[in-house]
Each structure stands twice: as C-alpha cells, then as structure tokens.
Amino acid sequence: MLGMNSSTVVVLPVVALPIQDGASSPKKNKILSRLISSLLHCLTEMKGIHKHRNLIHSIKVGLALVLVSLLYLLDPLFEEVGDNAMWAIMTVVVVFEFYAGATLGKGLNRGIGTIVGGSLGCSAAILAQSLSQIGKASAIGTSVFVFGAAATYTRLIPRIKKRYDYGVMIFILTFNLVIVSGVRADKVIELARDRLSTIGMGFAVCVSTSLLIFPVWASDELHSSTASKFNKLASSIEGCLEEYFKGIEEKKDNQSETSFNACKSVLHSKSTDESLANFARWEPWHGKFGFSHPWHKYLQIGDSLSELAASILSLKGCLQSHQQPTPVLMRQHSIKKPCEAVASQLVYTLRELGDSIINMKRFSPAVLIVAKLQLSRIELSEAVLPCMLRTLPDDDGFAMAGFVFLLMEMVDMVEKLAKEVEELADYAGFPQQLKYPDLW
Template sequence: MSSTVITIPDEGEVPIKKKKFQVSLPLISIFKEKKNNQEVKKLIHSIKVGIALVLVSLLYLLNPLYKQVGDNAMWAIMTVVVIFEFYAGATLRKGFNRGIGTVLGGGLGCLAAAFAQQVGGIGNAIVVGFSVFIFGAAATYSRLVPRIKRSYDYAAMIFILTFNLVVVSGLRAENVLALARERLSTIVMGFAVCIFISLLVFPTWASDELHDSIASRIEDLARSIEGCSAEYFNSVGEKRNCSSANSNSYKSLLHSKAKDESLVNFAKWEPWHRKFGFSYPWEKYLKIGDVLRDLAATILSLQGCLQSPIMSSETLLQSIKEPYTVIGSSLAWTLRELGESIKKMKKCQSENLMVQKLKSMTLELSQVKTLSTIGQMENADGLAIASSIFLLMKMIDKVEDLAKEIEELGELAGFHTK
C-alpha cells in the first residue's frame, strides 16, 4: 500500500510579502471605484445644492440686493430647497409645477383680495373666507384625480399655499399686488439659479439613467441564465441551487416598474442633449421593462421547477440538461445582442435571424419529449418534465417579444445601422 507524503515548508521558508503603507480616504476610494457611479453623482448633487443655496443667500448677505428685495429673499431660498432635485428633468418638472401654482394662486389671490377690499367692512372677511373655501376645496379635489395627481400634484399644492397666503395677507396689507410681485420675482430668481446649476454644472440626466439601466438589466439576465445553468447542471451529486446574486438580480428587476415610470416622467422634461433628441419614444422603455420583468418571472419559475425535490433524479435531470443548456446559451447570446443594440443605439443586423432562431428553438423543444414519452414516466416525473419544457418555451416567447420591442424602438428612435 503506497502513501503520499505532502511536504509542508518550514515557517522560515514561507515567503513574507511586504505590505505597502496606504492611506485610505473615503472620498478618494469613491472616485477610484468607478468614474460615473452613483456615489459620485450623489456627492456632486450635494455640492450643487450647496452652491445654489450660497448664491440665493447673497440676496440677504449683500446690502444692495437686500435693499431691493428685503425679507422676500427668503422665498428664493425656499424655492431652491423645494425644487432642486437629483435629476435635471425632475428639477425642470418641479420648477414648472411651482411656476404654474404660484402664478395661478397669486393671480387669483390678488383678484380675490382686491374684491374683498372693495366690499369692505365685515363683507371683507366673508369674501376672503368664502374664496379660501371654494378654491381650496376645488384644488384639493383635483389632487385626487389620477391624471392630475400624476403630473400636476405639486402645482395644485403650491396653488393652495400661494392663494391662501395672498388672499389672507390682503386683509392686513394695503398693497397686495406689490407684495405678490416682489415675492414672485424672488421665486423666479431661485428658479433661475436652480435651472442654471442643474442643467449646466455636471447635469445628471434621467434619460441616461433609464437608457443605461435597461441595457444593463438585459446583460444581467443573460449572465444569470448562463451562470445558473452552469451551477445547476454541473453540480452532480450535490445540492443544486442557483447563486443568491442571480436571485437578487431577478427580484430587483421585478420591483423596477415604479423607478422606470419616474425616470420616464423626468426624461420627458429634459431638453435635447447628446444622443436623445426631442419627442424621444420614452414610452417604449416602459414596454421593454414590462417584457424584462415577465422574462425574469419566468426564469424564477423555471428555477423553482428545477430545484424541486421531484427533479432530484439524475435520469430526469439528464433528460432536460441538453435542451436547457443549449437553449440557455442561445438565449444569453440573443439577450447580449439586444442589450448591445440599446446600449450603442444601433440596429441589430441579425434581428430577423434572431427571430427565426428563436422560432426554430421552440419547434425543436416541442419535439424533445413527446406526449407519449412523457406518459411512459411516472405522473410526478412526467409533470415535472412537461412543466420545465413549457417554461423554456415561454422564455423563448418572451425573448422574441423583447426583440420585437427593441426593433420598434430602433425604428422610432432612429438607431443607426453601423
């Protein structure tokens, strides 16, 4: 009987690597990690807000400016605080809503206050109270309408606030129109500072975020399909399970609808910049996101089917291993091509070939196990095989739908062919 001897080097023979002295600073590590990561964008946004607040505070700090605006300078500071958002489109959208609410509320408030002063006496308070009730109730009801709430909820809230401030202050102030004009001018100053800094100083575009996130999700799905196939079928005799990273990527994709809708709403407000022109088909990204979520749900269902105790038999696994690995690699390749098409904004030269290949995979998969072959198995085994084949066919259909949606996006957005 032979034995194998493993020599372990002495302690003195083990090479000792000298560690270099490094100083780790949080900000330096953030910038070194990735050029355009989210942490850097958050840091830049914070600096931009600080700069905007300093600029509008000059209305208080500099005597010549303070003599012109007086205590109304506080409205410019409030405007910066409430409308400066992370994305440039969100800032524009909120600023536009604030402008509508301020102009309408201030204008109607001035008219109501002037009418109340003309009435005079006890009628003054009656007119003010009645107008506050009518316009406040009407604006509040409008905020409950889904279409108005989705686009103009902030404008309605600012309208209520501005109208009440103007019409109630008219009871004590002699020149309501001059007061409203001064406050409006300071609000415009704050809005101008926000727009200037948000659009011209390292802008963060919601359109870029949406475009890149959709492309990265497609790549993540392709990588997860390949990785899960390798982890599951190559672990013979072991507990088969896909990595938690793949499951987390699927689950995060399933909960991405609200974020996509917000980014689309912000992107519609952004001006022309770089690769995105006016009237860009942002709604198509929502449809692509819906297809990706359906695909992720189907993949999760297939994983649950493969990981069930019924599929623990090696014979049963071998019967589905070949079609799953072949189709998985084909789907991953197709998804990568579609992701590159969106990322580089170019038409995929092999889109027709992709659709034909997906249809041929569906035909081949339907012939993998005929009904007679499945019927010869035990009831549980036959049901497991049929379920897994059905889910594979559903995955192919979803990828085919994704290819069609991306092709339509390329036509509407004018993707280049090179």
C-alpha cells in the same frame, strides 16, 4: 569672523556651472509629457464622475445656497428685495433635486403654480376689497373653498398627480396666502410681485447650478439601467440551466446555488423607472436624447423584463424541488441538448437587444430574431413528446414538463421584447448597424 569689523566685506568665489542644453531639454520634455499624461488621466477620470455623484450633488446644493444667500448678505440686493429674500432660499431648499430633470420639473411646477395662484389670488382680493366687511369675508371664504376643493380634486387625478402634483400644491398654497393676506395688506399686487421675483431668482440659481455643473441626467440613468437588465437576465438564465443539469455529486461537493438577486432587482425597479421617466420628460435636449424621445417605450420594455424576471424566478422551484428526475443521465439524454439550445438562443437574443439599446443601433430585425426563437422552441417541443414522457415515472415526467414549459414561456416573452425594442428603435430613429446575423 567674530573679531571682524562690520565694514569688512567678504568676497566669495563664484563658480560658473556650464548649462547643458542637451541635458535640460530631455528634462523639460519629461515634465511636459507628465503634465499631458496627468491631464489625460484627469479627463478619463471624469467619465467615472458618477461614482462621486452624491458628494458633487451636496457641493452643488451648498453652492446654490451661498449664491442665493447673497440677497441677504449684500446691502444693494437686500434693499431691492428686503425680507422677501427668504422665498428665494426656500425655493432652493425645496426645488433642488438630485437629477437635473427633477430640479427643472419641480421648478417649473413651482413657478407655474405660483404665477397662476398669485394671479387668481390678487384678482379675488382686489374684487373683495370693493365689498362690505361681511361681503368681503363671504367672498374670500367662498373663493378659498371653491378653488381649494377644485385644485385638490384635480390633484387626485392619476395623470395630473404623476407630473403636476407639486405645481397644484403650490397653487393652493399661493392662492390662499395671497387672498388671505390681501385682506390686511393694502399693496397686494406689489407683495405678490416681490415674492414671485424672489422665487424666480431661486429657481434661476437652482437650474443654472444643476444644469451647468456636472449635471446628472435621469435619461442617461434610465437608458443604461434598462439596457443592463437584459444582461442580468441573460446571466440568470445561464446560471439556471447550468444548475439544473448539474450532477448530483457536483451539487453535494460544491453546494452552488443560482443567484436570483438580479431578477429580484428587475422586479422591484418599476417605481424607480417610472420616476426616472417622469424626470427625463422634463430634461432639455442633451447628448443622444431629444425632446420627443419615447420614454414611455422604456416603461413598456421594463414591464416585459419584469415578467421575464418572474418566470426566471419560478425556475428556482424547479431547481430546489425534490420531485425532479433523480437519474441524472435520464435527464441529460432526454432534454439537455434542446434545452441548452433554447437557453443559448435566449441568452444571445437578450444580450443583443441590450447592446442595441445601449448603443442606440439596430442589429438584427425582429422578424429574424423571432424566427430563430420559434425554431428553437419547435426543436424543444419535439424533444419532449408525450410518448417520451410516458417512459418516465409520473413525477419525473411532470417535473420535466414543467421545466420545459417555463422555457417555452420565456421564448414567447423574449419574442415580445424583440418587437418592443424594434418599436423603440422606430420611435427613436436608431440607425442601422451592419452586422451579419449568426447562422444556426
């Protein structure tokens, strides 16, 4: 080959391989099935997108900042807005929140506060320009004092502070900036118009990014967290009864203790629920939730759940107290069966109420649930008659009475919860789910 001339042409034999259609089609079908299965897998994984919400939120904020930075980067846009583009960037940084409702509410507060504050500031600045130098300074100072003090007082009202605190703060800021800058600037109206337009651009970028790209709804968060609290408290009641009637030898061997972390989380969730309810009121119609969904009922249910969680936590004293009846057989034969019957009814009712909320269906009417709970409470009260308690020592009798009293208090609280869930179903229009109630 090394001695071969450059003009030498080497012809290699070409072997034609037969194409088997029957063998290639199964391969194509296999590839197609794999593609379909991978696509379905991706679609199912989208349901668990909430596990990566922090990462997605960070990407959304970065994307919004890139979009709004085009006002500076592109010459045609910069020639239109100029240095006022910084207000759009500030709007994205300040307004963009984790939940879509929080972003929308904060953006609307910022927009309304800017419009009202800018309008009043321009009007006051224009009127002050017709006065003398001393009169102009006096008019502007008086306007700043009156509007600033009035807006600050309004901001301290609890109802205003809960939903419109940010808007009132932006009003104070915009009013002062416009009226003070109007003293030295000739074109006050143009200045306010340019700033308002750039703030509107930033708001539009925030809302479109937050609502269109994997939105995180505060309403879904509040709805699911409220329903999950019922199951948490039901599991805690089961653990309490199991721990209370456990034998002394089992306690020494297993050293098991009831976990009250779920009850503590329910107690400490009030501020979070209030924030989620406030954000949910700003959210548009989506999924199962409309504009007039009764979010205030979720807060009422949350308060009742906190009371029930506090009662469950008080059982911790009964479990850890040394004054409980030492003869385990005495405790088991006297109140074990009625207490377990009440506890099972409480657990069943709580889980049914939680399922009713999460599925947005009516399962059993509150009247039927209350009747079952009252019957179980009567059976429990008959099991601990005063004559039975007199047969026990004073300490044992009082300890058993305290435990039974807490259970009966829980029955009243669950009855209240059943009525509140039914009111929520009435306000939200839950459809009736056909389900035959369990018989005693």
